[in-house]
Amino acid sequence: MLIGVLVSLLAASVIATEKDASLRRLTDLKAVEKFIDSAEVVIIGFLEIFREKTVVLQDGLEAAARRVDSVPAAICTEKDVRAEYGLGSDTITLFRKADNHQENLVVAEADKLEADGLVNFITVNEVRYITEYNQVTAVGLFNSEVKTHLLLFANRGSNDFSELKQRLGALAPEFTGKFLFVLINGALQSNSRSLGYFGLKSQDLPRVGIYDGDSDMKWLLPEGDVSTERVREFCQAFVRGDLKEVKQAGAEAKTEL
Template structure:
């Protein structure tokens, strides 16, 4: 009987915990820095308490976007280090060393759906797969130069090249956003046409500079880490300015 009661107590405790989850609490600057450094993209609610507007919504959103760790910091002495003066939810991303602020008091409608959209829209990683949602974050970033990998999902090169470029991307933080465009998706044909590419041409690597509205392709050949690195440095040195641009069609959004 006692064993049965004990088991029942454990089960009820687990159920209660599932019904009343909470966000990780960060108690000082070191904890915040460690959390930001723990993943490519994280979200922190700089909120006064768990009773603050935005906490329950952030908790619900974090449960729906499990790939992005979320936490809360209520220590106001830490807030100033991140230019926070009032309750604010911030998304930190390493791809362009950027923080995207959502000030609670300035947000008329704050719900979990809106926070999920906020996270998904701004969730840029070292190599971000292009789609209609990530496009917003990519083109709103202060980093306007994109290193683009065109490849077919499901091909033997796809995963290998994705991992290879994701490993290279941190070297160019703040200089390039690395973007993966799946050539197997029909809606991406416009991006391929923009670079003058057809399905049979893939995989290929291109570079787009939003500041000058110019674009180039890495010459055909094996897509190695060394060749892509040299391609990026050629752009940074200005060597590509006199190189013929890829494609001939007028600009369209990637």
């Protein structure tokens, strides 16, 4: 009887190893911390071994990782490591640096754990140092505890689009926990409402604005070069509270705040 149990456990172990062959295996806390620090967004399956559902989850996570290959994925089966992140049971966890956030998908409470459901979980919560605004990313942006957004309004296809995105993306880590940096493509008709909210049109771009979700207030950086120095000072002015005396963007009736 004992031999039969051992053989079954060995077979399960072999199956699990084969299933997660394309997923990195993290065996201790140091390895997990290093993996989390390796990219802007990562996903880790904190899963028990020798569970029938684990194989299914690994299959789904592996398939999802192939489809969203911009997000590194791994698994960890160590209970003590899982406890370090406040997790009591099998959980698929997404870590993102932009707002130091940990988004947990608890297996026991989830409805869809196949590849499609996991892809949706990843893409909805994939907030980066600079995130392009669309209907999917909007969910993660507005669910974040960081309610202040630094907005880059620029037209995709313009000569300076890629350079501006890269420039602000490099600046964003300085303001982790204070701002989410968001790119709004002014060339898309679907974004015209966002531009209008700031009193802008596509031909006015590029421009930079700040939206504070807590106060529902907004400001525009005065026209001029969208340089790292100007944007940094704009952000610092908000943090210092200096923008409270500045007229809101797109507001004609409102003057002083």
